[in-house]
Amino acid sequence: MKLVRILRKATECRKSASISPTRLFSSRQIHSLPPESASFGIAFDIDGVILRGNIPIGGSSRALKRLYDDSGNLRIPYVFLTNGGGVPESKRAAELTKLLGVNILASQVIQGHSPFKQLVQRFENELIIAVGKGEPATVMSEYGFKNVLSVDEYASYFENIDPLAQYKNWTKQLTGNRNSSSREMDTIDDPCSQRVKAVFIVSDSVDWSRDIQVLCDILSTGGLPGREIASQPPLYLANDDLSYQGLFPTERLGMGAFRIALESIFNRIHPNVLKYTSYGKPNPTAFRNAENVLMQVVPSHSSHPENRGQHTFKTLYMIGDNPSVDINGARQAGLHWFSILTRTGVFKGEKNHANHPADLVVDNVEQAVAYILRKEGISS
Numbered sequence: 001m002k003l004v005r006i007l008r009k010a011t012e013c014r015k016s017a018s019i020s021p022t023r024l025f026s027s028r029q030i031h032s033l034p035p036e037s038a039s040f041g042i043a044f045d046i047d048g049v050i051l052r053g054n055i056p057i058g059g060s061s062r063a064l065k066r067l068y069d070d071s072g073n074l075r076i077p078y079v080f081l082t083n084g085g086g087v088p089e090s091k092r093a094a095e096l097t098k099l100l101g102v103n104i105l106a107s108q109v110i111q112g113h114s115p116f117k118q119l120v121q122r123f124e125n126e127l128i129i130a131v132g133k134g135e136p137a138t139v140m141s142e143y144g145f146k147n148v149l150s151v152d153e154y155a156s157y158f159e160n161i162d163p164l165a166q167y168k169n170w171t172k173q174l175t176g177n178r179n180s181s182s183r184e185m186d187t188i189d190d191p192c193s194q195r196v197k198a199v200f201i202v203s204d205s206v207d208w209s210r211d212i213q214v215l216c217d218i219l220s221t222g223g224l225p226g227r228e229i230a231s232q233p234p235l236y237l238a239n240d241d242l243s244y245q246g247l248f249p250t251e252r253l254g255m256g257a258f259r260i261a262l263e264s265i266f267n268r269i270h271p272n273v274l275k276y277t278s279y280g281k282p283n284p285t286a287f288r289n290a291e292n293v294l295m296q297v298v299p300s301h302s303s304h305p306e307n308r309g310q311h312t313f314k315t316l317y318m319i320g321d322n323p324s325v326d327i328n329g330a331r332q333a334g335l336h337w338f339s340i341l342t343r344t345g346v347f348k349g350e351k352n353h354a355n356h357p358a359d360l361v362v363d364n365v366e367q368a369v370a371y372i373l374r375k376e377g378i379s380s
Contacts, residue, residue: 040315040376041294042067042078042369043287046096048245048321048345049365050080054099055247058344058364061100066369068102076378077297078108081290081318083239083255083280083325085111086134086203088142108297110290112238112255112280113202117143119236127194129154129218131211132203132238139202149191155214157191158225162210196223201237205258212262220270232275239280241325245345281320282329287337291316315376319368321345323353331356340368 044050050060067076080096087095090106097104120143127147130136137150155161196218205211214225215235222230237259243251259276266274280286294313318333319340320326330339341347341358342365352361362368373379 039313040076040317040372041291041297041313042076042317042319042372043081043290043294044078044365045281045318045320045322045326045345046080046082047084049319049342050096051099052245052345053247054095056099058342059366060364061102063366063369064100064102066373072103074103074297076373077294079110079290079293079297080104080108081110081281081286083112083241084203084244085113085238086132086136086139088135088139089114091135107293110286110293113139113200115279115285115289116140116200116202116236116238119198120144123198126197127191127223128198128200129196131199131201131205131215133206134203136200136202140200151211151214154191154196155210161214161217161225163213164209168207193224196233198234198236201235201255201258203238204255208258208261211258212265215262216266216269219266219274229270232270232272235274235276237276237278237280240278241280241322243346245321251346281325282332284329284332287316287318287329287333317368317372319365321347323347323356323358327353327358328356340371342368 049058050064051057064078067074067078069075085092088106089109089111092111093104093106093109096109116139123145125146127149128140128145129151130140130148131151137148137153140148199215199218217225219232219235220229221227223233224230237255239254240256240259241254242256242260244254246252259278263274263276291313294316313336316333316337317340318326318330318337319342320330321342321344323341323346327339327341330337338360339358340360340362341353342362343349344364347353347361349361352358360368360371362371
């Protein structure tokens with residue numbers, strides 16, 4: 001009977017519509033744990049939760065400072081789990097540190113393309129192409145890939161591969177400072193005759209028309225543009241987000257939209273359908289990776305000696321703004337993940353999301369952190 005009462009109480013909590021006056025919506029309650037036995041971690045999305053563009057939102061700076069002690073040492077383990085990227089994790093951590101006023105380590109930043117480093121052993125010495133905004137080739141080189149070219153660099157070797165280049169008014173600088181591995185490769189073999197063994201979409205494409213054209217050339221010819229139809233090389237995407245929240249009032253098309261366009265065109269010109277592998281949220285592996293990283297954060301930052309070296313969490317909190325990505329992913333990751341949806345990004349509804357309901361809905365990340373610390377019995 002006691003179990004029945006507990007289950008009935010949990011069901012009643014899920015039916016709760018709001019918690020005034022802070023406009024919080026909760027579909028699940030968790031039991032508070034005394035500080036001495038608390039074992040939890042937090043994963044923050046960035047775009048639409050912590051930042052909009054490069055502007056902190058939702059009291060994010062104040063919220064993060066609550067996770068540190070008076071000396072500036074981290075007392076609550078947390079990571080950033082974002083589908084965004086385009087720069088090395090160390091550079092992103094430095095940018096976040098400057099914008100938010102807290103010390104953030106590179107190990108606390110998990111970007112959509114971070115799992116690409118797991119493929120180094122397979123493609124370490126092969127020619128690979130990196131696509132996207134920012135510094136995609138630098139990202140891959142830092143992961144350990146030795147023969148990597150950005151799509152900008154690669155396209156520059158092929159005359160007339162982009163038939164619209166003459167109509168584009170913006171300038172493309174081909175990173176005259178190519179990494180040493182690229183320079184060595186140039187002296188060994190001409191990229192035009194060297195087979196591309198894999199393509200990595202590291203971040204959002206800047207030039208859709210050029211990139212779709214070049215990728216179709218690569219993927220339909222077995223990695224040798226201008227040649228006969230052949231088997232497709234592997235294609236990897238850092239995420240499959242259809243949209244994201246930027247500075248514009250409504251969402252912008254993301255990497256998932258680019259993938260749809262590429263796939264539609266490729267499937268019309270190639271006898272076989274496009275094959276690809278997507279990483280990032282809502283893939284459960286992204287959340288398992290975040291959990292592993294949080295385990296590494298605990299030993300060096302936990303304020304409770306008994307938690308050091310502990311390799312399990314009673315609760316992991318995901319704070320995000322995109323129901324289909326952040327919330328959907330957290331719900332798939334396991335019952336120990338507690339999802340919190342903010343109204344500062346993609347989601348702007350008054351009530352919970354119908355298809356991917358979160359465990360809690362709040363106005364902003366500051367409210368989310370306040371809720372977590374209160375439920376875990378952690379004083380400010």
